[in-house]
Amino acid sequence: MIALAATQLTIGTRLRGVDAAFAPGRITAICGPNGAGKSTLLAALAGLLPPDSGQVLLSGEDVTTMHPRSRARAIGYLPQDGEVAWDVAVRSLVALGRMPHGDTAAEPVERTIATLDLETLAGRPISKLSGGEKARALLARVLAGEPQWLLADEPFAALDIGHQLTLLRHLRRIADEGVGVVMVLHDLGLAMNHADEVIVLDKGRLAASGSPAEALSAPIIEQVWGVTATWIGEPSGRALVTR
Numbered sequence: 001m002i003a004l005a006a007t008q009l010t011i012g013t014r015l016r017g018v019d020a021a022f023a024p025g026r027i028t029a030i031c032g033p034n035g036a037g038k039s040t041l042l043a044a045l046a047g048l049l050p051p052d053s054g055q056v057l058l059s060g061e062d063v064t065t066m067h068p069r070s071r072a073r074a075i076g077y078l079p080q081d082g083e084v085a086w087d088v089a090v091r092s093l094v095a096l097g098r099m100p101h102g103d104t105a106a107e108p109v110e111r112t113i114a115t116l117d118l119e120t121l122a123g124r125p126i127s128k129l130s131g132g133e134k135a136r137a138l139l140a141r142v143l144a145g146e147p148q149w150l151l152a153d154e155p156f157a158a159l160d161i162g163h164q165l166t167l168l169r170h171l172r173r174i175a176d177e178g179v180g181v182v183m184v185l186h187d188l189g190l191a192m193n194h195a196d197e198v199i200v201l202d203k204g205r206l207a208a209s210g211s212p213a214e215a216l217s218a219p220i221i222e223q224v225w226g227v228t229a230t231w232i233g234e235p236s237g238r239a240l241v242t243r
């Protein structure tokens with residue numbers, strides 16, 4: 001089993017001694033208030049932020065010292081505000097996701113374009129896309145690389161409800177195939193209903209972790225977000241009602 005784990009991860013005051021383990025085939029949501037350290041943790045898991053102390057291990061190997069190409073093959077990372085250096089067409093951008101493999105294999109590129117409903121946009125330059133269309137194109141680039149781990153920062157933020165649902169189903173499908181999915185989510189309903197595990201960060205520290213029901217219980221939401229709220233509805237269809 002290829003596991004990804006952070007031990008006593010410390011980066012300035014942004015992350016303070018965070019321990020977290022992620023399992024392949026599972027969807028883990030990282031939640032917490034603004035500035036809690038969620039994006040910092042995700043970037044550190046991707047090997048892009050060297051810690052002051054502690055480490056991130058992928059199958060026992062330190063991610064910061066892995067060969068960049070093997071790390072890129074293993075870990076697909078989608079940052080919060082993805083920027084594109086060149087104004088290429090969507091299809092070319094998605095094909096760039098194959099770089100870690102040293103190929104531009106048409107099959108995964110076209111499959112990912114179809115999965116993210118980008119067929120009619122495939123020839124259009126990135127600069128001429130809407131915010132949500134660009135978000136889907138950037139996500140497609142990462143998915144086309146078929147990584148063992150998908151680390152995505154707020155992948156649903158710009159998507160309409162239909163594309164959110166399509167993406168949720170796709171993430172569950174790749175998780176069922178063994179991919180480890182780790183994503184930062186502000187929408188606690190999405191985390192409660194669709195994640196297998198939840199990690200809650202608060203001021204750089206781990207505040208809770210476990211099943212969605214455990215880690216996002218009303219007392220933890222009150223303690224971490226300072227919000228009094230109740231979950232209503234059935235499992236996998238819960239809604240958070242604030243008071």
Ligand SMILES: Nc1ncnc2c1ncn2[C@@H]1O[C@H](COP(=O)(O)OP(=O)(O)OP(=O)(O)O)[C@@H](O)[C@H]1O
Nearest residue numbers: 012013014032033034035036037038039040041080
């Ligand atoms: N490059 C940086 N150097 C120093 N501090 C930073 C840097 N980037 C972010 N921070 C600070 O580190 C803390 C954690 O930031 P981070 O982006 O990880 O939070 P977050 O939980 O993802 O927040 P949000 O929900 O607002 O996206 C914040 O207080 C932020 O101001």
